[in-house]
Amino acid sequence: MRNVAYKWSHMLNNVASAIFGFIYIALWQAVAPATSATDPYTRSTMVSMMVLAQVFAWVTTFLPIGLGIQNGIRSGAIALEMARPIPYFPMVLARETGNLAYQALYRSLPLALLFAATVGLPRPASAGHLLLAVPSLLLGAYMGMTLVYTVGISALWTTEIRWAHWTYYSVSTLLSGGWIPPDILPGWLGRVAPYLPFSGQLFYPIRIYLGAAGWRELLLQAAWAAAATLWCHWLTGRALRRVVVQGG
Amino acid sequence: MQLYFRLLAAGLRSRLQYKFDFVVTTVLYGVITAVDFLTVAAILFKYKQVGGWNVHEVALLSGLASSSNGLFRVFGSEVTLFERYLVTGEFDNLLTRPWPTLAMLLSRNFDIGRIGAFLQGFVLMLVGLRGVGAPWWLWAYCFAVPLAGCLVIGSLYLAVASAGFWITRIDELQTFAVNAPMAAAMYPQEIFPRALRWLFLSLLPIAAIGYVPLQWALGKGGSPLGLLVPFVAAALSVTVTLRLWRWGERHYQSSGS
Numbered sequence: 001m002r003n004v005a006y007k008w009s010h011m012l013n014n015v016a017s018a019i020f021g022f023i024y025i026a027l028w029q030a031v032a033p034a035t036s037a038t039d040p041y042t043r044s045t046m047v048s049m050m051v052l053a054q055v056f057a058w059v060t061t062f063l064p065i066g067l068g069i070q071n072g073i074r075s076g077a078i079a080l081e082m083a084r085p086i087p088y089f090p091m092v093l094a095r096e097t098g099n100l101a102y103q104a105l106y107r108s109l110p111l112a113l114l115f116a117a118t119v120g121l122p123r124p125a126s127a128g129h130l131l132l133a134v135p136s137l138l139l140g141a142y143m144g145m146t147l148v149y150t151v152g153i154s155a156l157w158t159t160e161i162r163w164a165h166w167t168y169y170s171v172s173t174l175l176s177g178g179w180i181p182p183d184i185l186p187g188w189l190g191r192v193a194p195y196l197p198f199s200g201q202l203f204y205p206i207r208i209y210l211g212a213a214g215w216r217e218l219l220l221q222a223a224w225a226a227a228a229t230l231w232c233h234w235l236t237g238r239a240l241r242r243v244v245v246q247g248g
Numbered sequence: 249m250q251l252y253f254r255l256l257a258a259g260l261r262s263r264l265q266y267k268f269d270f271v272v273t274t275v276l277y278g279v280i281t282a283v284d285f286l287t288v289a290a291i292l293f294k295y296k297q298v299g300g301w302n303v304h305e306v307a308l309l310s311g312l313a314s315s316s317n318g319l320f321r322v323f324g325s326e327v328t329l330f331e332r333y334l335v336t337g338e339f340d341n342l343l344t345r346p347w348p349t350l351a352m353l354l355s356r357n358f359d360i361g362r363i364g365a366f367l368q369g370f371v372l373m374l375v376g377l378r379g380v381g382a383p384w385w386l387w388a389y390c391f392a393v394p395l396a397g398c399l400v401i402g403s404l405y406l407a408v409a410s411a412g413f414w415i416t417r418i419d420e421l422q423t424f425a426v427n428a429p430m431a432a433a434m435y436p437q438e439i440f441p442r443a444l445r446w447l448f449l450s451l452l453p454i455a456a457i458g459y460v461p462l463q464w465a466l467g468k469g470g471s472p473l474g475l476l477v478p479f480v481a482a483a484l485s486v487t488v489t490l491r492l493w494r495w496g497e498r499h500y501q502s503s504g505s
Contacts, residue, residue, distance in 0.1 A: 026440045
């Protein structure tokens with residue numbers, strides 16, 4: 001509900017997001033081959049990927065800094081939140097899910113309509129791929145939340161998380177596959193990047209939707225999501241012992 | 249101006265009290281902005297050119313944009329965070345002082361760590377200049393451009409901040425009016441549709457910083473008069489946005505406490 005008050009402001013941001021999309025579309029139209037027997041990233045594929053990246057990123061990548069955890073740490077509210085009978089990690093996830101539902105409705109949907117009216121919204125490769133793309137996108141959102149949760153909870157050790165956030169954001173921009181396919185990155189990075197958790201945020205949901213990926217990639221996302229869950233629970237347990245209420 | 253420089257020196261001294269924080273902040277800003285260029289570099293590594301510009305030419309273009317932006321963020325970081333002043337009513341404090349509000353705002357926080365972003369852009373520019381085999385005059389010219397570019401970008405931030413006097417919430421407007429154009433400033437403008445090119449040459453003139461002068465300097469068309477464009481754009485945009493700021497200031501209504 002807190003987001004609804006700013007929906008017009010967010011609509012303006014959607015226009016900015018669309019401009020980012022048009023910039024990357026123009027870039028890929030300028031460099032990608034029109035057709036190719038060897039390069040899977042042709043001009044039309046890249047335009048589709050850029051459009052979907054802008055639409056999907058609002059539920060998988062563009063999350064609030066540290067999921068707002070650092071604010072609770074600074075104000076001392078985290079002590080009350082951790083004292084509640086609900087485990088802290090699922091509680092933060094539940095709160096953020098509401099925010100993502102808002103973003104899907106007021107950010108992703110208007111952007112999808114805007115792209116549909118301009119460059120066109122890509123269709124899923126098949127009904128089967130659309131069905132697979134839904135859990136893939138949900139896993140992408142979950143992966144994004146766990147990564148940003150890690151950044152947020154790190155405030156218990158560092159207080160200031162601005163750096164951790166910007167580092168995460170830059171690395172995610174490069175490796176999530178929303179703006180450049182991770183497998184065309186140069187050298188060893190291009191060989192490793194497709195298997196990192198960042199690829200699950202955008203690259204695999206988009207590739208599955210377009211019919212260029214399937215069950216194998218979805219399982220990789222699920223494996224990373226399971227690992228991230230264990231990591232976040234372990235980190236939360238450690239964090240509980242670090243809670244120091246600031247102020248008086 | 250004397251007051252501004254005195255406040256600036258005090259801000260710089262206070263920042264340098266924390267030397268370790270200064271070093272870490274500077275390095276991290278440089279690294280993070282370098283990662284941003286990696287996306288462009290990776291695309292050029294595979295495709296060799298974009299819109300007829302090779303990797304060295306694009307590095308020069310990006311370097312001018314990044315160093316200009318980094319330079320402004322060192323001196324004008326509070327302008328970029330102006331929404332907070334409007335929402336919390338903090339701007340009231342500036343109005344009670346006997347000095348111009350903008351000078352007070354600019355001198356409040358000297359974000360010396362942003363020098364890392366400036367240096368990253370500057371190094372990128374040097375790599376580009378070396379890669380294109382630039383003549384001496386182009387080296388000298390490019391050293392001066394970030395000063396004008398910093399004023400153009402600062403004017404965009406100031407225009408957004410001024411809009412805040414009417415609409416209060418401006419962070420999203422900043423994404424539209426500054427962040428998106430800055431992303432476009434890293435690429436040759438001929439790859440963009442006509443409407444975007446017009447936007448980046450007029451209302452949001454980021455193409456004036458690097459693209460217009462480099463187009464001629466690198467033999468890609470344009471006119472030698474293009475070399476004057478960054479400085480003319482800086483003078484015009486500063487004049488217009490200062491007026492906008494003063495006009496907006498008269499319409500300011502405190503959010504109360």
